Amino acid sequence: MQSNNVVEMTINQLKEHGIKLTETEKLKVEVTDFGLGQQFTVGLQLFTYINTDRYCAKELVLFPSQTCPEHKHPNQNGQPGKQETFRCRSGRVHLFVEGEEKKESDIEPPNKDTVNYTAKREIILRPGEQYTIDPNTLHWFQAGKNGAIISEFSSTSDDASDIFTDVRVKR
Amino acid sequence: MQSNNVVEMTINQLKEHGIKLTETEKLKVEVTDFGLGQQFTVGLQLFTYINTDRYCAKELVLFPSQTCPEHKHPNQNGQPGKQETFRCRSGRVHLFVEGEEKKESDIEPPNKDTVNYTAKREIILRPGEQYTIDPNTLHWFQAGKNGAIISEFSSTSDDASDIFTDVRVKR
Numbered sequence: 369m370q371s372n373n374v375v376e377m378t379i380n381q382l383k384e385h386g387i388k389l390t391e392t393e394k395l396k397v398e399v400t401d402f403g404l405g406q407q408f409t410v411g412l413q414l415f416t417y418i419n420t421d422r423y424c425a426k427e428l429v430l431f432p433s434q435t436c437p438e439h440k441h442p443n444q445n446g447q448p449g450k451q452e453t454f455r456c457r458s459g460r461v462h463l464f465v466e467g468e469e470k471k472e473s474d475i476e477p478p479n480k481d482t483v484n485y486t487a488k489r490e491i492i493l494r495p496g497e498q499y500t501i502d503p504n505t506l507h508w509f510q511a512g513k514n515g516a517i518i519s520e521f522s523s524t525s526d527d528a529s530d531i532f533t534d535v536r537v538k539r
Numbered sequence: 540m541q542s543n544n545v546v547e548m549t550i551n552q553l554k555e556h557g558i559k560l561t562e563t564e565k566l567k568v569e570v571t572d573f574g575l576g577q578q579f580t581v582g583l584q585l586f587t588y589i590n591t592d593r594y595c596a597k598e599l600v601l602f603p604s605q606t607c608p609e610h611k612h613p614n615q616n617g618q619p620g621k622q623e624t625f626r627c628r629s630g631r632v633h634l635f636v637e638g639e640e641k642k643e644s645d646i647e648p649p650n651k652d653t654v655n656y657t658a659k660r661e662i663i664l665r666p667g668e669q670y671t672i673d674p675n676t677l678h679w680f681q682a683g684k685n686g687a688i689i690s691e692f693s694s695t696s697d698d699a700s701d702i703f704t705d706v707r708v709k710r
Binding site for chain 2 (some may be wrong): 385386387388389390393417418420423424425451453455457467495496497498500519521522523
């Protein structure tokens with residue numbers, strides 16, 4: 369499928385849930401398959417509203433059962449890494465963070481890849497629910513069967529510094 | 540009108556535009572008349588999603604033609620004051636910031652109070668449009684005839700440090 373179609377699907381999913389982008393903004397929707405070539409299995413679509421040297425806000429769009437691979441935002445130069453709040457706007461989000469597994473999840477890592485998906489503490493977010501991920505904490509997330517939209521509020525975003533568990537990932 | 544009713548109106552306005560709050564969150568909706576006793580003329584309704592020592596995100600709800608009075612977020616202890624991005628989600632926002640008046644506005648300050656409303660550079664925000672207000676910059680804003688919802692993304696919020704032009708304001 370063409371990347372243009374993925375952008376269009378993203379814009380439509382946002383629109384369906386009352387989130388409007390201007391025509392100029394529509395040209396800035398980001399699509400990534402993390403270099404793994406399986407967009408609809410391991411991929412993410414996003415739009416960044418603002419990213420200053422102090423704060424950042426984005427919408428993250430996930431297609432049905434699509435997974436964003438495990439990564440963390442490391443501390444840098446003695447400063448804490450990115451802190452981020454995920455707020456579910458639509459659909460359902462299965463967020464996994466480092467920490468004790470409280471209950472076995474119904475969700476499997478993509479391609480049953482348990483090597484590159486190590487965080488096992490599941491937090492389920494439904495519309496209106498949110499969770500704040502501490503800096504330097506491994507996390508990955510997968511949408512439910514109807515996809516999901518996540519509003520992300522955070523400190524400054526610097527994708528280049530992210531550390532992915534799967535060394536094949538290219539962001 | 541009871542404050543309870545104002546809260547209910549706020550929750551309904553958010554819901555109409557697809558923004559869901561949990562039952563616990565509904566109890567934390569804030570209503571302020573800035574101590575001036577004219578809620579529907581000079582007032583603001585808001586909900587804070589998150590406010591850490593690094594970033595903050597809120598929804599600001601305005602009723603038809605309601606005004607948030609002029610204020611600024613001053614620099615403190617040598618650190619820059621709050622920087623904030625207003626993104627219009629619904630309705631229309633007339634935002635006035637310090638700076639050159641480009642065109643005479645159709646909008647009047649509440650009670651024609653030109654003494655306490657000095658910022659004259661008008662920025663009109665429609666759904667999907669946004670504007671970032673620099674720290675230490677006087678600004679005030681008024682909703683259009685159908686009210687408005689504004690998503691605010693910002694650095695840490697500390698209402699207590701705000702400086703209002705109208706010395707009668709109590710936040």
